[in-house]
Amino acid sequence: MATVARMIRVLLVDDDALVRAGLALILGGADHIAVVGEVGDGQRAVTAVRGGGVDLVLMDIRMPVMDGIAATSAILALPDPPKVIVLTTFDADEYVVRALAAGANGFLLKDTSPAEIVAAIGKVVGGEPMLSPTITQQLIRQVTDAAPDARDDAAATRVGCLTERELEVARAVGGGSSNAEIAVSLHLSIATVKAHIAHIFTKLDATNRVQVAIAMHEADLL
Template sequence: MTARIMIVDDDPLVRSGLKLLLGGDLELDVVAEAANGQEAVQRHTADPVDLLLMDLRMPVMDGIAATSELKALDAPPSVIVLTTFDADEYVVRALAVGADGFLLKDTAPEDIVAAMKNVLRGQPALSPSVTAALIKQVVDRRPEPDRGSGAALATLTEREHDVAICLAKGASNAEIAAELFMSVATVKAHISHIFTKLGTTNRVQVAIIMHDAGRA
């Protein structure tokens, strides 16, 4: 089934570029564009889409306000914020109002497409740098680290431990593969094993365990 996509950005060149990027994928169909958040809300209300790629800073209504309005609907669409700004305040505000993902515009095209498909399947999508920002916020706000998490880490193999350290830094799969001289497929396999052994479901949880155990 083809997903209906709306691109929301006040720069027509960005909209054209994203439309071109997505044009060759049979699972994603760009059916609408909007130059600001208000226009996006109005167009979605008139002709609903499945997912919006949403810029942050736009005239009339910004991306955070638009996301908030869209997520308040009875049948809200998925929203991925796609922006040049990775400041912590933007990440937290966007996720707080219900954004399903937060990607930077320098994200590789294939990763943007993969993130969109993940979100449409109900999985969150965050750029590595955004993941790192969230990890920092959570760790900084925790009153006392849980040093008992070291017991769970003891179940990891040496290679899995190396991968977990990279996850704690917010590294992407490709970056981990390059740093540890392994294939991306092998990295994904290690991450899957790490999730199972640590009882986690995402990279942020792994990173928090690493920080709590003093391993990152």
């Protein structure tokens, strides 16, 4: 896991008070994570993030007033937004696909073990992938199977802007590899891998690794 130099400030967003309480209890046991707020709908989540001081949002999907998908889009449109992990009951939930395509940085199942939740938060804040290769491919198929051909052409144009090395890194990202795995396979330092990924995100107009994988798939490079 990437080393995080400072406390990770987390906002909990779920309309179930018991879920929020359980998550707060879990995260309270981690010395590098601080729960800085709890809200019960997406609109209040956006307001809380606007107030600053949030590094990561744990976002439920189905909520009143504003659902998690709309809230995720609104939060990620803000200047210097926090990371967003969506919470769900099912790993193939259509709403999760939509949230990831909208820019969420990953997802957690609500029955994920406490240790895995804590580890996942550290990984996302450190720039590591959240999804297993199997789940990534399931999500890509659900998004791209209904995509029009025009999206394929647009993806090919964007991917064409990548350098040869960036293309190698993007393929590895699309395959679900972590930064450490990419560094080993391509004989690069982790810092160099992170720099390449930052450039790839910019060139592909992506906000998360799933969007990179989708672009590579649409360009027929995965």
